[in-house]
Amino acid sequence: xxxxxxxxxxxxxxxxxxxxxxxxxxxxxxxxxxxxxxxxxxxxxxxxxxxxxxxxxxxxxxxxxxxxxxxxxxxxxxxxxxxxxxxxxxxxxxxxxxxxxxxxxxxxxxxxxxxxxxxxxxxxxxxxxxxxxxxxxxxxxxxxxxxxxxxxxxxxxxxxxxxxxxxxxxxxxxxxxxxxxxxxxxxxxxxxxxxxxxxxxxxxxxxxxxxxxxxxxxxxxxxxxxxxxxxxxxxxxxxxxxxxxxxxxxxxxxxxxxxxxxxxxx
Amino acid sequence: xxxxxxxxxxxxxxxxxxxxxxxxxxxxxxxxxxxxxxxxxxxxxxxxxxxxxxxxxxxxxxxxxxxxxxxxxxxxxxxxxxxxxxxxxxxxxxxxxxxxxxxxxxxxxxxxxxxxxxxxxxxxxxxxxxxxxxxxxxxxxxxxxxxxxxxxxxxxxxxxxxxxxxxxxxxxxxxxxxxxxxxxxxxxxxxxxxxxxxxxxxxxxxxxxxxxxxxxxxxxxxxxxxxxxxxxxxxxxxxxxxxxxxxxxxxxxxxxxxxxxxxxxxxxxxxxxxxxxxxxxxxxxxxxxxxxxxxxxxxxxxxxxxxxxxxxxxxxxxxxxxxxxxxxxxxxxxxxxxxxxxxxxxxxxxxxxxxxxxxxxxxxxxxxxxxxxxxxxxxxxxxxxxxxxxxxxxxxxxxxxxxxxxxxxxxxxxxxxxxxxxxxxxxxxxxxxxxxxxxxx
Numbered sequence: 001x002x003x004x005x006x007x008x009x010x011x012x013x014x015x016x017x018x019x020x021x022x023x024x025x026x027x028x029x030x031x032x033x034x035x036x037x038x039x040x041x042x043x044x045x046x047x048x049x050x051x052x053x054x055x056x057x058x059x060x061x062x063x064x065x066x067x068x069x070x071x072x073x074x075x076x077x078x079x080x081x082x083x084x085x086x087x088x089x090x091x092x093x094x095x096x097x098x099x100x101x102x103x104x105x106x107x108x109x110x111x112x113x114x115x116x117x118x119x120x121x122x123x124x125x126x127x128x129x130x131x132x133x134x135x136x137x138x139x140x141x142x143x144x145x146x147x148x149x150x151x152x153x154x155x156x157x158x159x160x161x162x163x164x165x166x167x168x169x170x171x172x173x174x175x176x177x178x179x180x181x182x183x184x185x186x187x188x189x190x191x192x193x194x195x196x197x198x199x200x201x202x203x204x205x206x207x208x209x210x211x212x213x214x215x216x217x218x219x220x221x222x223x224x225x226x227x228x229x230x231x232x233x234x235x236x237x238x239x240x241x242x243x244x245x246x247x248x249x250x251x252x253x254x255x256x257x258x259x260x261x262x263x264x265x266x
Numbered sequence: 267x268x269x270x271x272x273x274x275x276x277x278x279x280x281x282x283x284x285x286x287x288x289x290x291x292x293x294x295x296x297x298x299x300x301x302x303x304x305x306x307x308x309x310x311x312x313x314x315x316x317x318x319x320x321x322x323x324x325x326x327x328x329x330x331x332x333x334x335x336x337x338x339x340x341x342x343x344x345x346x347x348x349x350x351x352x353x354x355x356x357x358x359x360x361x362x363x364x365x366x367x368x369x370x371x372x373x374x375x376x377x378x379x380x381x382x383x384x385x386x387x388x389x390x391x392x393x394x395x396x397x398x399x400x401x402x403x404x405x406x407x408x409x410x411x412x413x414x415x416x417x418x419x420x421x422x423x424x425x426x427x428x429x430x431x432x433x434x435x436x437x438x439x440x441x442x443x444x445x446x447x448x449x450x451x452x453x454x455x456x457x458x459x460x461x462x463x464x465x466x467x468x469x470x471x472x473x474x475x476x477x478x479x480x481x482x483x484x485x486x487x488x489x490x491x492x493x494x495x496x497x498x499x500x501x502x503x504x505x506x507x508x509x510x511x512x513x514x515x516x517x518x519x520x521x522x523x524x525x526x527x528x529x530x531x532x533x534x535x536x537x538x539x540x541x542x543x544x545x546x547x548x549x550x551x552x553x554x555x556x557x558x559x560x561x562x563x564x565x566x567x568x569x570x571x572x573x574x575x576x577x578x579x580x581x582x583x584x585x586x587x588x589x590x591x592x593x594x595x596x597x598x599x600x601x602x603x604x605x606x607x608x609x610x611x612x613x614x615x616x617x618x619x620x621x622x623x624x625x626x627x628x629x630x631x632x633x634x635x636x637x638x639x640x641x642x643x644x645x646x647x648x649x650x651x652x653x654x655x656x657x658x659x660x661x662x663x664x665x666x667x668x669x670x671x672x673x674x675x676x677x678x679x680x681x682x683x684x685x686x687x688x689x690x691x692x693x694x695x696x697x698x699x700x701x702x703x704x705x706x707x
């Protein structure tokens with residue numbers, strides 16, 4: 001660019017002008033937010049993202065309200081209370097609303113995810129990959145993320161989400177047992193925050209776009225307090241998740257047991 | 267053979283037409299009810315099994331199970347050459363074979379969605395489809411499309427989709443990954459039943475490619491036999507043949523101790539505690555899956571026996587009283603017969619013959635009435651969407667009365683009537699002739 005500026009003039013520039021131009025150019029480069037950020041190590045960036053949702057050593061609980069819209073159907077509201085103990089990868093998701101499903105719950109015990117139905121008083125096998133009730137959210141959306149373990153970064157580019165410069169990380173699943181074979185993450189450059197996520201099917205079709213417009217800080221970690229999930233296959237179906245009552249107060253051990261789920265469901 | 271006593275007994279019955287008709291009518295009503303229950307129970311399990319065999323695509327099934335590297339268990343038969351060899355070496359005959367893969371999917375078309383069980387079969391070469399399904403729209407020729415899908419009328423209506431339209435399906439692969447496929451509606455079928463309406467058929471190869479199975483792989487092999495009753499013997503023979511070829515097999519005889527589960531459920535349950543390498547196969551029949559339905563038949567049969575006893579306890583009291591009255595009405599006649607040399611046991615036999623004729627007449631009429639009611643009920647056509655379709659035969663109630671059971675019911679009635687009449691018959695037999703002749707009515 002400098003050479004272009006130089007060559008556009010017919011007569012040679014003096015030394016001071018060249019230094020001034022070079023300084024201005026340097027400042028201009030420095031003031032450009034996108035190109036100013038040194039490209040981070042993609043693995044380290046993923047690790048940072050995982051760490052943001054990791055409350056190892058503490059317990060985490062919050063209430064999530066999920067408002068789901070489907071074309072031609074009345075808006076539905078699902079409310080859950082989530083208890084997590086990341087140290088042991090345990091969680092309990094208790095359904096509070098709608099009233100008809102109140103008392104149902106999802107419990108992770110070792111490698112099993114159990115669904116409890118208080119009507120039949122029975123536990124059945126569930127999966128982190130299944131949708132939570134009638135919403136667009138999956139059970140895994142409420143638990144500790146594990147991008148580092150599950151995915152490999154295939155490319156890292158710069159991009160924009162709204163007015164924010166972002167790193168666009170294209171991830172490929174390490175095994176054929178994670179919910180989405182390909183995930184694209186849009187991570188804010190100036191501060192490690194996930195702004196957008198795209199989930200793709202095995203045959204490469206965009207299935208779900210998730211936006212994270214609001215964050216709250218808890219114990220020095222940034223947590224999305226509002227999440228918008230768009231179903232890209234069945235256009236028009238979407239869920240908005242709002243997080244409230246978040247806490248890292250210690251939880252009793254019995255919270256992560258079937259007996260507790262049965263007890264609170266009565 | 268002395269036919270005098272039976273003839274007198276028959277004449278006595280005819281002399282009191284009204285009373286005999288009422289008594290025989292009571293017996294006939296009881297036997298009709300019991301016969302209807304027996305007839306329903308007799309066809310119940312057969313209808314349920316046949317309907318399930320149709321829905322599941324076979325009477326006997328083989329499915330494979332293996333662990334992925336991460337320890338997830340998936341259902342797959344990767345190489346069936348040895349199974350085919352075992353089938354032919356079992357020496358058994360079958361009508362047709364059907365390879366299937368399955369997944370649960372959400373079908374989406376222009377903003378409308380519905381959850382369906384997608385069954386992947388070789389559409390173009392499936393004889394079962396053309397035999398069992400009737401088309402409302404579309405064409406059998408369309409089944410050559412590589413991404414063809416067959417929907418039932420009710421599902422097509424809910425999605426507002428027409429032949430030629432492309433439906434998007436969202437589902438998970440065998441390892442649990444989300445995937446999407448596009449299917450072209452080849453044909454719409456008449457809703458053959460409540461469960462039939464939720465069956466959706468797609469091309470096996472295309473479904474396999476979407477759920478992560480290879481071209482020649484599938485989940486289950488259904489074997490259709492010419493007769494449902496052969497299924498257990500066929501499965502046993504096939505199991506032995508497969509075992510003999512060194513294939514790993516789950517135990518067939520696994521039974522739940524408390525009987526709360528079907529043999530199939532118990533087999534699945536026991537598999538959860540087992541670990542193996544490679545593919546392990548299970549052989550099961552439609553009856554293994556439906557063993558609990560058999561308990562319904564036992565319950566119905568038990569109920570019919572209970573009804574038989576209760577109904578006839580009431581009827582027997584009436585018969586006993588009627589015969590006691592008949593004895594007093596005929597007391598001078600009995601005295602005269604005794605006076606001219608008829609023996610006590612002959613008087614007793616005469617009353618017992620009357621009771622036996624009454625029981626037989628009532629039982630035969632009852633069975634005839636039951637057959638008539640069965641025929642009338644069999645004419646009623648039920649809505650194919652009706653949840654009771656599983657117990658129907660081609661949309662109609664059907665009954666099967668095992669002949670031995672009918673004869674057994676007649677025998678029970680005869681014995682009970684004889685028991686009820688024995689006391690008045692004995693009293694008539696023991697009456698002194700002089701005393702009987704002196705009695706004035």
